[in-house]
Amino acid sequence: MNGNAIEVLDLVKRYGNVTALAGVTFSVSRGEIFGLLGPNGAGKTTTIKILTGLTPPTSGRAYVAGFDVVRQPNEVKRRVGWVSSEVILDDDLNAWENLELQARLQGVRNWRERATELLKYFDLLQSAGRPVGGYSTGMRKKLEIATALLHSPEILFLDEPTIGLDVNARAMLWDLIRTVNREFGVTILLTTHYMEEADALCNRVAIINLGKIMALGSPAELKSSVGGEVVELEIERPVDLSALKRLPDVLDVAASDGKIRITVRKADETIPAIVKSLDFSAVKSLKVEKPTLDTVFMKLTGKRIEESHVDYRRFYAMIRRSRR
Amino acid sequence: MSGLGAFWGLYKREVVKIYRRAFALVMTFMQPIIWIIFFGSSLNGMPREYLVQFFGTPNYIGFVLPGQLATSMLSTGTFSAMSIVWDRRFGFLKKILVTPAPREAVFFSKVAGAVTRGLVQVPVMLAAALAFGVALPLDPVGYLEWIAALMLLGIGFSSIYLAVAMKSSDWQHPQLVANVMNLPLMFTSTALFPRTFYPAWMRAIADVNPITFATEIGRGVVLNDPYTPTLLGYLAAFAAASMAIGLLVARRFMTAE
Ligand SMILES: Nc1ncnc2c1ncn2[C@@H]1O[C@H](COP(=O)(O)OP(=O)(O)OP(=O)(O)O)[C@@H](O)[C@H]1O
Ligand SMILES: [Mg+2]
Numbered sequence: 379m380n381g382n383a384i385e386v387l388d389l390v391k392r393y394g395n396v397t398a399l400a401g402v403t404f405s406v407s408r409g410e411i412f413g414l415l416g417p418n419g420a421g422k423t424t425t426i427k428i429l430t431g432l433t434p435p436t437s438g439r440a441y442v443a444g445f446d447v448v449r450q451p452n453e454v455k456r457r458v459g460w461v462s463s464e465v466i467l468d469d470d471l472n473a474w475e476n477l478e479l480q481a482r483l484q485g486v487r488n489w490r491e492r493a494t495e496l497l498k499y500f501d502l503l504q505s506a507g508r509p510v511g512g513y514s515t516g517m518r519k520k521l522e523i524a525t526a527l528l529h530s531p532e533i534l535f536l537d538e539p540t541i542g543l544d545v546n547a548r549a550m551l552w553d554l555i556r557t558v559n560r561e562f563g564v565t566i567l568l569t570t571h572y573m574e575e576a577d578a579l580c581n582r583v584a585i586i587n588l589g590k591i592m593a594l595g596s597p598a599e600l601k602s603s604v605g606g607e608v609v610e611l612e613i614e615r616p617v618d619l620s621a622l623k624r625l626p627d628v629l630d631v632a633a634s635d636g637k638i639r640i641t642v643r644k645a646d647e648t649i650p651a652i653v654k655s656l657d658f659s660a661v662k663s664l665k666v667e668k669p670t671l672d673t674v675f676m677k678l679t680g681k682r683i684e685e686s687h688v689d690y691r692r693f694y695a696m697i698r699r700s701r702r
Numbered sequence: 703m704s705g706l707g708a709f710w711g712l713y714k715r716e717v718v719k720i721y722r723r724a725f726a727l728v729m730t731f732m733q734p735i736i737w738i739i740f741f742g743s744s745l746n747g748m749p750r751e752y753l754v755q756f757f758g759t760p761n762y763i764g765f766v767l768p769g770q771l772a773t774s775m776l777s778t779g780t781f782s783a784m785s786i787v788w789d790r791r792f793g794f795l796k797k798i799l800v801t802p803a804p805r806e807a808v809f810f811s812k813v814a815g816a817v818t819r820g821l822v823q824v825p826v827m828l829a830a831a832l833a834f835g836v837a838l839p840l841d842p843v844g845y846l847e848w849i850a851a852l853m854l855l856g857i858g859f860s861s862i863y864l865a866v867a868m869k870s871s872d873w874q875h876p877q878l879v880a881n882v883m884n885l886p887l888m889f890t891s892t893a894l895f896p897r898t899f900y901p902a903w904m905r906a907i908a909d910v911n912p913i914t915f916a917t918e919i920g921r922g923v924v925l926n927d928p929y930t931p932t933l934l935g936y937l938a939a940f941a942a943a944s945m946a947i948g949l950l951v952a953r954r955f956m957t958a959e
Contacts, residue, residue, distance in 0.1 A: 430800050432958040452802040460800045466793040468715060470722045475715070482711025483801040485704040509722070 389438035413580035422569035459526030469511030708803035716815025768920025769893030779863030783876035861948035
């Protein structure tokens with residue numbers, strides 16, 4: 379099958395009078411790791427639900443693996459894997475039993491071989507006979523990804539894959555996602571509200587807010603779109619800035635109460651020239667600000683992503699405990 | 703056929719969950735056994751002729767055992783409803799519906815799981831009755847018919863309750879439905895008392911209440927009292943109709959949210 383892995387055209391989804399998606403268009407090429415980055419209620423999960431056939435769109439079109447999600451949902455479902463943001467496994471069953479159920483739902487023959495391979499790969503083989511209820515958060519997440527990969531999907535949807543994980547587990551999962559993408563050749567669409575995650579993992583990122591895509595591009599493109607990096611100098615006495623302003627790579631110079639903010643394309647490469655262009659004995663300190671995806675989000679919406687996002691980690695941990 | 707494989711996987715899950723939650727299983731046995739203990743003890747001192755006059759037999763535990771087993775099949779309704787509500791609540795239903803597995807497979811697995819759980823009570827109750835000194839006749843065909851009757855009853859109840867709970871994600875709903883439905887269904891049947899002394903309106907309900915039919919088949923076996931095979935036909939019709947309703951509701955309303 380040629381063409382893009384995912385093709386989304388003007389997708390709209392309304393729940394009553396709440397507009398979850400207000401016309402979203404994007405496409406994901408095969409083999410890509412594509413990220414939807416946005417705060418609570420942006421419409422990330424809604425997008426995934428539509429693309430996996432869990433809910434129909436109000437209007438618009440979506441093609442996944444070449445099939446229309448509304449007209450050929452089963453063709454789509456056979457070719458995608460889905461990992462929810464809240465881990466969904468049956469706590470009464472062990473890993474084998476959870477995998478077997480998934481295999482039978484997806485009609486996978488010889489599932490034991492594939493399951494063994496995945497359990498080995500995800501380092502879960504030792505504990506596979508234990509009911510999943512006793513697994514750690516990281517183990518549960520890994521098992522959920524393993525179940526989602528059991529039927530060898532072309533496309534994997536990961537909804538907030540590292541929410542509720544500690545720093546180590548998150549790093550482990552990032553590696554895992556990269557290898558799954560590379561070695562299993564799986565296209566990945568993930569959602570996140572962690573800008574570092576989108577930056578570290580994704581080939582391309584769509585910044586989504588209030589059901590609309592605000593910007594789309596590679597992390598580097600998005601960051602350079604906000605206008606380069608800033609070198610900030612703290613100075614003891616006024617200095618002559620005329621030579622600095624003439625430097626070719628300097629985009630902007632702004633001086634105010636003892637500080638000079640110099641906007642450049644690449645700070646690492648321009649700092650030597652800056653040092654030479656002014657009386658550096660007057661400089662007390664030097665600081666480099668590189669734009670992050672958060673800077674991009676802030677420029678687009680006037681808010682920070684993480685500020686507008688509740689941290690669910692403790693909340694989910696609580697839910698999981700009460701489930702036992 | 704992928705539907706069959708999906709059904710089998712989902713049914714296996716239901717069965718594994720039954721025995722992994724052994725405590726809950728034991729608790730479901732307790733209620734009917736308690737009935738037999740107290741019913742038996744409280745009538746123990748009653749003169750024989752009163753028993754015969756009222757129940758038509760001095761063997762009152764033998765009289766109430768089939769009624770209790772038939773009534774206990776109402777629990778299949780609560781099981782199936784509970785099971786779908788929990789799956790919806792914890793997102794497991796989404797996990798199922800994100801695969802090509804047909805909704806019908808989900809529906810049948812819930813019904814089959816609940817009926818299995820309900821039928822586990824049969825041998826336990828029979829053993830309890832034996833322990834209380836009820837002489838159970840040796841009648842293999844009779845027992846098969848009785849078990850078939852209980853199974854059909856279970857299929858009917860679990861389908862209907864499942865249909866009622868299909869859209870709900872509130873774990874209290876199944877219990878509420880059970881509270882409202884179970885006692886009236888039990889008391890308007892012949893599960894506990896013979897219909898002879900019922901007022902006309904209750905008799906009318908008892909005569910169409912499926913619990914009555916399964917009870918009468920069981921009584922026929924335990925009290926060695928011949929019954930007409932059409933009773934089983936009625937139960938089959940009840941099961942088929944409920945299943946049809948349940949399937950329609952599942953096709954229409956079993957969605958991820
Ligand atoms: N089933 C539903 N019924 C009603 N409203 C819904 C439903 N699902 C989502 N919404 C609304 O649609 C909007 C988008 O929700 P969505 O879950 O897609 O956001 P999200 O980007 O995944 O957010 P989060 O980071 O919190 O997971 C929200 O305003 C939400 O309240
Ligand atoms: Mg979400």
